[in-house]
Amino acid sequence: MSIFNIKNIPSQLLFPSNSDEDINILIGENGSGKSTLLNDISKFHLSQNSKVIAIANTIYDKFNSRNSRFKILRSSTGKTLARNTIVNAFKILAKDDLKRLRNVANTLVYIGFDPVISLKIKGVNPEFREKLIDSELTSEEKEHLLYYLNRYIDRAFHKENIVDINFTNEKFEDLKNSYLLTMFLYEKQLKSLKLISGINIYLHKNNQHIPLNKASSGELTLVTSLIYLTSVITENCVILIDEPENSLHPKWQIEYITRLNELFYFYQPKIIVATHSPLIINGAEINIQNIKIFKGANGNFILEENEKINVEEIYQEYFDVTTPENRYLSENLIDKMNLLASKDIGLDKFTEEIKNIQDNSYDDKQIKLLDEVLVMGRKIINDLE
Known part of the structure; x- marks a missing residue:
């Protein structure tokens, strides 16, 4: 437990x-x-x-x-991590609901990419058809893999073997069942049969393909x-x-x-x-x-x-850090001096709060300014007496 x-x-x-x-x-x-x-x-x-x-x-x-x-x-x-996460996501997205696929498009656009992820199959064995037929896979698996590899080769012709998956495709039902997404389901089998050597993933920006590992x-x-x-x-x-x-x-x-x-x-x-x-x-x-x-x-x-x-x-109140050139600090100091002048707080409380701000500051000019504020506070009390 x-x-x-x-x-x-x-x-x-x-x-x-x-x-x-x-x-x-x-x-x-x-x-x-x-x-x-x-x-x-x-x-x-x-x-x-x-x-x-x-x-x-x-x-x-x-x-x-x-x-x-x-x-x-x-x-x-x-x-x-990035590649494994995307591949595992595709394995889920290839057989899941469409709003998830739309979120992939929205995510990519938010980050500054086009709503496109591309893939390139490396090292396609020229004898993949014969090797598939001779493999111990089921007839259904052979049929699927042969179909996917043929479709990929047709799409990749004259395109440096890079094929795009556009997540804003109007026919989202087609995208959901896309052989491109489904390729990742069979990557391990294709590699073990030595039909391919791997699949590279690319992001897309300004009409250029960016290898996944080259992104920031x-x-x-x-x-x-x-x-x-x-x-x-x-x-x-x-x-x-x-x-x-x-x-x-x-x-x-x-x-x-x-x-x-x-x-x-x-x-x-x-x-x-x-x-x-x-x-x-x-x-x-x-x-x-x-x-x-x-x-x-x-x-x-x-x-x-x-x-x-x-x-x-936020720096001051949440993180206890006093930043240089701090407009909020200026307004805060004026409020504290007004409270001191109206006797709503005493000199000890005023000094304690200013010292606390001073301890959290990392700017020498600001620390010196706060010393002067303490002097002004004592002067306010002296004038009141």
Whole structure:
């Protein structure tokens, strides 16, 4: 039986989602317990017979659930992760519903690619027909493989042997049953019979084919994780994502939660994201109505009640970091001095709060400015006396 600590899980994260916008974010410093909490959440929902999908973008994830309803994509599996994920997704998509196929198109366009994935079969044996006939495969398997290889060779002629799969094909039923997707079901058999040496995968941008391994790390991270979700998501499941900001361009960080919601809202999942990125939070707060943010320390996570849509404010309030050239800080200091002048707070409280901000600052000019603010605070009190 899986062991988890239900007392550490905020009550809002225990209930299944009955909404198409159930977005939750966990924040806190390293060591605050975010990864441990995600693991406890996975085990709790599995105990409630829910399906749980986890995406771990760090090699230090703590997911250790063992259950047929637990699906996980780990970045620690190495360089072949993107290819293996896409191939496994195609094996599912070749025989599944059409909205998943549409999500592949939407995912690729979101990342900046054309809604096309291409393949190239390497090392087609010129005697593949004879070798197939002489193999020990069933008559049905021989018929299928012969059909697929002949179709591929016909399509690949005069095209550098690269054939496109266009996921915006108007005849989606044809695409669903496409021999191109089904080729991946037989790749292992084709290689073992030495009929081919492998299948290369390409992305497509500006009318150019880009080998999958030549895409940037950020592009591969997004393609891999979103296509993985597309292939395994089911209604009312729980999605747990650990540090999605790894390798992501700032623009993608800002849009990450919004796009995630747009791609999968109709499945009504409960989405829980652990992050260190103010940009992910800022983008989510601007575009998602019912987002919940939980700030943690020493394994205890509390729901934040304040609405914040300013990155500087997020740095200060959520991550305890004071940034240079911080407009929010300026407004905050003025508010504190007004409270001091109106005697709504005392000098000791004023000094404590300014010192706390100063301790979190990493800019020498800002630290010096805060010293001057402390002097001004004492002057305000002296003038009042």
